[in-house]
Amino acid sequence: MELKRALSLSVALVMVLATALGLSTTAFAASSVRVRLDDSSIRVDEDTYAYVSTSVDYDEERWDTDDSHIVEIDSDSGEITGLYPGRATIRVRLYEYRYDDDTGKERRASVGSGSATITVIGSGRYYDDDYWEDYWDDFDDESIDYTAGERTPVSSGSGSRTNTTLSNGALTASALNSAINGASGSSVTLKDYDSASASALRTAASKNGGMSFHFDTTNGGSVEGRLTLTAANAVNLENGLDLGVYTNQADTGEVANTFENTFKNDLVVAKSEQSGSFGTTVKIAIRAGSVISSHNDLRVYRYDSNTNKYSELKNANPWIDDNGYAHFYTTMGGYFIVSDGPLKR
Numbered sequence: 344m345e346l347k348r349a350l351s352l353s354v355a356l357v358m359v360l361a362t363a364l365g366l367s368t369t370a371f372a373a374s375s376v377r378v379r380l381d382d383s384s385i386r387v388d389e390d391t392y393a394y395v396s397t398s399v400d401y402d403e404e405r406w407d408t409d410d411s412h413i414v415e416i417d418s419d420s421g422e423i424t425g426l427y428p429g430r431a432t433i434r435v436r437l438y439e440y441r442y443d444d445d446t447g448k449e450r451r452a453s454v455g456s457g458s459a460t461i462t463v464i465g466s467g468r469y470y471d472d473d474y475w476e477d478y479w480d481d482f483d484d485e486s487i488d489y490t491a492g493e494r495t496p497v498s499s500g501s502g503s504r505t506n507t508t509l510s511n512g513a514l515t516a517s518a519l520n521s522a523i524n525g526a527s528g529s530s531v532t533l534k535d536y537d538s539a540s541a542s543a544l545r546t547a548a549s550k551n552g553g554m555s556f557h558f559d560t561t562n563g564g565s566v567e568g569r570l571t572l573t574a575a576n577a578v579n580l581e582n583g584l585d586l587g588v589y590t591n592q593a594d595t596g597e598v599a600n601t602f603e604n605t606f607k608n609d610l611v612v613a614k615s616e617q618s619g620s621f622g623t624t625v626k627i628a629i630r631a632g633s634v635i636s637s638h639n640d641l642r643v644y645r646y647d648s649n650t651n652k653y654s655e656l657k658n659a660n661p662w663i664d665d666n667g668y669a670h671f672y673t674t675m676g677g678y679f680i681v682s683d684g685p686l687k688r
Contacts, residue, residue: 376457387465401437516543548577585616617676
């Protein structure tokens with residue numbers, strides 16, 4: 344009790360002295376802000392707007408989302424476009440510009456933030472006119488390097504792996520840096536490494552902010568699977584990654600047989616050496632060939648061999664490129680099933 348009384352008196356004394364000296368005793372703290380949406384649910388290819396509702400004075404608002412695969416949002420205006428079915432959080436942060444007497448300059452201070460959830464319904468993924476204009480311009484230009492970009496086809500390439508052991512072992516920091524230094528574009532491809540340490544990936548990512556790292560598993564002279572990690576997602580990795588991605592029967596075995604014999608769908612089964620969480624989002628590409636004939640309603644499922652259960656990856660955003668590779672996003676490893684639609688017995 345005596346200690347609490349002493350602390351109270353000390354605080355009161357500081358406030359009195361501050362007031363007497365003409366110092367401000369008001370603490371600036373970020374306030375909670377309400378985000379309003381014109382529509383809480385939109386369809387793929389549909390637009391809506393987010394607005395701020397607050398009594399806080401501010402000079403600038405900046406918008407973003409926790410899932411840019413589901414929605415696209417203009418950071419200045421708050422205009423939202425639905426890209427893919429799912430749920431995403433819309434976030435805003437408010438800033439005020441204040442004059443600093445010590446430096447004689449204005450500084451930006453955060454005065455509030457808020458969020459709201461939006462749902463996108465429909466099927467497929469939306470790409471605007473600018474995307475397709477750029478896509479076809481690039482398609483007609485033979486000089487374009489197709490080793491970078493979200494919808495880059497996987498080239499079957501070449502490789503030497505003929506068994507279930509990746510020939511190059513663990514990827515060292517020096518091997519990774521050497522490959523990056525020899526890369527001509529915004530991506531680098533490394534073949535048949537079975538793992539990479541978190542420190543090697545973080546270091547490379549911090550020095551090459553716009554880079555994408557493609558880790559290919561090859562078999563019989565061609566690419567069997569690919570794991571892609573962006574530098575932006577690699578900088579905060581806490582644990583190393585297992586890089587192998589397989590589709591051949593020797594690796595998928597009984598799991599592939601079970602799904603192929605149980606369900607009527609056209610499907611492909613793949614296995615990632617990473618059995619648990621990747622610790623971030625990665626993109627997987629697997630050789631699907633002509634097995635999946637319909638690409639209009641692709642689905643991706645993850646099978647957990649420990650629990651003997653499977654579940655759909657809701658934000659996988661799957662697509663199949665012109666070379667027959669199925670691409671999708673995931674934060675978890677294990678077994679994956681890419682099918683032509685919802686699994687049907």
